[in-house]
Amino acid sequence: MDDINVTYPVPGFRFTVCLDGEEIRCRSVSGLPSNDVGMGGYLGYTDQNTAQAQALLITLSQAVVSSEGKLYQWIFMSEDNKKDISISLTDESENILYVTWEVFNVFVVNVTGIALDPLTSNNVAFAHIVLNGDRVRTLIHSSG
Numbered sequence: 001m002d003d004i005n006v007t008y009p010v011p012g013f014r015f016t017v018c019l020d021g022e023e024i025r026c027r028s029v030s031g032l033p034s035n036d037v038g039m040g041g042y043l044g045y046t047d048q049n050t051a052q053a054q055a056l057l058i059t060l061s062q063a064v065v066s067s068e069g070k071l072y073q074w075i076f077m078s079e080d081n082k083k084d085i086s087i088s089l090t091d092e093s094e095n096i097l098y099v100t101w102e103v104f105n106v107f108v109v110n111v112t113g114i115a116l117d118p119l120t121s122n123n124v125a126f127a128h129i130v131l132n133g134d135r136v137r138t139l140i141h142s143s144g
Helices: 070-076
Strands: 013-019 022-030 041-043 056-066 083-091 097-112 123-133 135-140
Touching: 013 056, 013 070, 022 070, 056 070, 056 097, 070 097, 070 123
Parallel strands: none
Antiparallel strands: 013 022, 013 083, 022 056, 041 135, 056 123, 083 097, 097 123, 097 135
């Protein structure tokens, strides 16, 4: 009998977060709009059905960053709280770009699960980084 992973391989995905030109990889991202707003469409901060503001909360899970990097500096030392970021979904080889979410006026809401090991590296691991943004623009990329 064939190995099911060879016969039916499950595609792997990677998320890359770009902040001020620095790329950070994380295992998963939640809270991004899943509805197809079309190429270049904007999803705002207001629910059009109720005319009430809706929180755009995005959670980055299992990210490892350098303690000298821009994300670390933004979380712990920045006086400039709001930034524009982009989050891209690629294949596991990072050669194929599927979707990019550009998120505007983002600030850090919460950080959990911080792991430091200054003896072996200057990297910091985060279990979750929760972000809040004003609006998001979704870009669907052609697959080739």
